[in-house]
Amino acid sequence: MLGALLAWEHGGGMGHIVTLKTVAEAVDDRFTFDAALCDLTHAGALSGLCTPVQGPWLPLFEDDRKARGSPPRATWGEFLGDVGFRRPEILRESIGWWQGVMRECDISLVIADCAPCALMAARGLGIPSVAISTGYLTPPPAMPRFPILLSQHSTCIYDEAETLEIVNSVVTEFGVPELAGLPEVYQATDQIIFSIDMLDPYAAWRAMPSLPPMMGGEVGPVSDGDEIFVYLSNAKMADPAFIEAIGNIGRPVRLFIPKLDPSLAASFSSLNIRVERAAVPVNLIAKRSRLIVSAAQHGITCLGIASGLPQVSRPSDLEKQYNAEAVERRGIMQLIDDKDLPAHLFRSTILNAYEDAAMARRARALADELRSQFDINQRKMIRRRIADVMDNRI
Numbered sequence: 001m002l003g004a005l006l007a008w009e010h011g012g013g014m015g016h017i018v019t020l021k022t023v024a025e026a027v028d029d030r031f032t033f034d035a036a037l038c039d040l041t042h043a044g045a046l047s048g049l050c051t052p053v054q055g056p057w058l059p060l061f062e063d064d065r066k067a068r069g070s071p072p073r074a075t076w077g078e079f080l081g082d083v084g085f086r087r088p089e090i091l092r093e094s095i096g097w098w099q100g101v102m103r104e105c106d107i108s109l110v111i112a113d114c115a116p117c118a119l120m121a122a123r124g125l126g127i128p129s130v131a132i133s134t135g136y137l138t139p140p141p142a143m144p145r146f147p148i149l150l151s152q153h154s155t156c157i158y159d160e161a162e163t164l165e166i167v168n169s170v171v172t173e174f175g176v177p178e179l180a181g182l183p184e185v186y187q188a189t190d191q192i193i194f195s196i197d198m199l200d201p202y203a204a205w206r207a208m209p210s211l212p213p214m215m216g217g218e219v220g221p222v223s224d225g226d227e228i229f230v231y232l233s234n235a236k237m238a239d240p241a242f243i244e245a246i247g248n249i250g251r252p253v254r255l256f257i258p259k260l261d262p263s264l265a266a267s268f269s270s271l272n273i274r275v276e277r278a279a280v281p282v283n284l285i286a287k288r289s290r291l292i293v294s295a296a297q298h299g300i301t302c303l304g305i306a307s308g309l310p311q312v313s314r315p316s317d318l319e320k321q322y323n324a325e326a327v328e329r330r331g332i333m334q335l336i337d338d339k340d341l342p343a344h345l346f347r348s349t350i351l352n353a354y355e356d357a358a359m360a361r362r363a364r365a366l367a368d369e370l371r372s373q374f375d376i377n378q379r380k381m382i383r384r385r386i387a388d389v390m391d392n393r394i
Contacts, residue, residue: 010057019113304332
């Protein structure tokens, strides 16, 4: 069998590993795998496929941004500027490292989640590649430049043309043709996007249709639950106002925070909150819940949409802000923009959404409207798309 490399360079959380694993398992009869990950915290999830090694982590440089008042990153080009794409030594080290691994492991396919340097390394060696992730995290290379995604955040501190010039000063050393635009750092043989169109800021630029989002399973619209399901990616999101807002709220609450500290779990339990210590099966979330409360992470947001459940969100970063605003426009999410919202107002927002019959009806209608985007056979399409990549038909 041919060798495939699973690559991940930036970001956090288990979602990147889950995406890589899902794609690899769909074609594990055709490839053997190596993996290089920027974070090995959840590397055990790939144990049935390979033993991952520590790969390059694109470091975050924030001095320039802080010196300009720390404006939020208005474009993905701004993000790239902050993670080393304006530093030739970082690009040179990362691309060179990836090419060394690809040669040493005799790689025939690169599967890259948030790994632009790995994609450029593969391009320089003429190795087929597939860029995978959500739409927000995988910009299409055909765009001339990165657009502003949130109108309220439009301040750019970098000249994108200058960043492109810096990138081009390095990539040609590794066999990569000069890029016409900065989005071309994501050039791949194919991009497999796991999302729905309403959460993909670049949907109009896609050459191929998206596949269903990673939600941990398949669900359909349901409407007989009575719980408030709360999901946070980490305990840092559970500030005192949040804890007070969901504690003793007078409605059944079920909470999941990965790797939750036992003492914090005990404090939640003392507030009549059912605390889960392991991920809850998605079909049970859909069946039990009447409302979802989250930071608008992509997977749980899509789960709520597919299940026809109203949602409340307090986004924790710009990607989640984009998700929340997109869902709010469809009338099925209450967005909390104020990071310092008092606990009693936070609680009333949750209760109002819980009792909002009109929002519940809109949520069920949207689930029906978007059903075709969730019902695609994900595994079958992954196999077909990667077969096309290896056949050089894309």
